[in-house]
Amino acid sequence: MRTVRLGAEPTKVGADVRAAISAWGAGGSVLGGVAVFGCRPPGGPRPLDAVIVVPRGVIVVVGVDLPEPALKVDAPLQTPWTVDGWPMVRAEGAVNPGLEALESAAALARSLQTRDLEPLPVAAIVAVGPYVGQVTQPTTDLHRGVRVVSPNTTSVLAAVRELATYERPCPVEPVQRLLRVLDESCELTAEELVAEGFPEEASADLATADTMLIPRYAEPRAADLIRRLPPRTRWIAAAAALVLLVCVAALWWALDEPAASPPPQAPAVQRVDGVEFVQRVGDRDASCVRHAFGDVQHWFEQRECRSLTRAVFETQVSGRPAAVSVAVVELPDRQAATELRGLLDSAGTGGITDLVAEGRGWPGGPDGFDNAAQVVEQNGNRLRIVQTVWRQRSSTPGDVGLRALAERGLRLTPQP
Structure with a gap:
């Protein structure tokens, strides 16, 4: 990644962010892209510690200085943050730094749109330092495109x-x-940007190609053609047609073959944050107990569900193939859903069996969802359970890439 320093970072933690990004090195071996430090885009509510421009997105980085290192930060977007159990009191600005980061991202996005630039998504990172051991964010906030992290190389x-x-x-x-929107003096050559992973030209995109309406050709009806023929020719044509009809009927009965089956339907495709998910298998059942295992199965023996919808998707993350299992459980009421979610969030209590484990995979699909990253979301009386694994490499429940993929999977709709 190439770094450009326009001015001093507005926070102390900004120096840690700059050091963390500089450690990635120039070129695309780690990530690629350009990091601009100490800038204030047009319309932005505050100076930014950094703006990271990579081939597939733009991220604004906002620094937050704590008086001392912290063990745990709870960082919701709708309410004030807490640091080691104490409220983070702010004398000015938004209710918390996360909202300020989103405002900065939105301001930069508007500036790019007014200049008809490529519609890259603009997201936000809040770097909290000098050190934070654990950051907790609600799942819904993660969907809004903001991450709160400690300012180290791995986290950023x-x-x-x-x-x-x-x-x-x-x-x-x-x-x-x-x-140049970030700063008029920010000039990099095409060769420098190509070395950071940006393509020289836009790839062909059939979805945006211009199309032209082609006039419909109306074929003349057979009856009209026959009426144009002389009387004798019409009799000959009618006789020939009758003979042909008899021959076809005889051949049909002789072969006694069933009608050809319709062509298979194309797999269902869904898109989340620019990532394409292709559904390979799906299923719906009114019973959950026979599709569960462990303590979860025992729970369903006492309290049956209303319906269970499951599906398995395939996708790619930075060129790496992955599989996603989605299960949607509808329960009689919210209380039952809350109980089941508590059980699913506990380690070693079992869960919902995925379709691959029941032999419903597809050729070349995943071997199974062992050691998968799992996310559970509750919406009223419904639970959505998402599991993700790599298809051609080992998986671990704490894999950052798989957990991010599982968060996106919460927005998939399984089709039975």
Whole structure:
């Protein structure tokens, strides 16, 4: 990643962010892209510690200085934050730094749109320092495109990879214009940007290609053609047609073959944050107990569900193939859903059996969802359970990439 320093960072933690990003090194071996430090985009509510421009996204970085290192920060977007159990009191600005980061991201997005630039998604990172042991964010806030992290190389890198998920890379020329929006003096050559992973030209996109309406050709009806023939010719044509009809009927009965089956339907495709998910299998059942295991199965023996909808999707994350299992459980009431969620969130209590484990996988699909990353979300009396695994490498429940993929999977709709 190439770094450009326009001015001093507005916070102390900004120096840690700059050091963390500089450690990735130039070129695309780690991530690629351009990091601009100490800038204030047009219309922005505050100076930014950094703006990270990568081929598939733009991320603004806002620093937050704590009086001392913290063990745990609870960082919801709708209410004040707490640091080690104590409220974070702010004399000015938004109710918490996360909202300020979203405002900065929105302001930059508006500036890019008014200049008709490539519609790259603009997300936000809040770097809290000098050190935080654990950051807790609600799942719904993660969907809004903001990450709260400690200012170290690993955390910032993981957050950028989760947030930069546009469907195609931005080419060099729009990136040069984007950098000039950050500052007129921010000039990089095409060769420098290509070395950071930006393509020279936009890839062909059939979805945006111009199309032209073709006039419909109306074929003349057979009856009209026959009426134009002389009387004798019409009799000959009618006789020939009758003979042909008899021959076809005889051949049909002789072969006694069933009608050809309709062609298979194309797999269902859904898109979340620019990532494409292809559904391979799906199923719906009115019973949950026979599709569960462990303590969860025992729970269903006492309290049956209303319906269970499951599906398995395939996708790619930065070129790496992955599989996603989604299960939607509808329960009689909210209380039952809350009980089941508590059980599913506990380790070693079992869960919902995925379709692959029941032999419903597809050729070349995943071997199973062992060691999968799992996320559970409750909405009233419904639970959504998402599991993710890599298809051609080992998986672990704490894998950052798989957990980010599971968060996106919460917005998938399984089709039975």
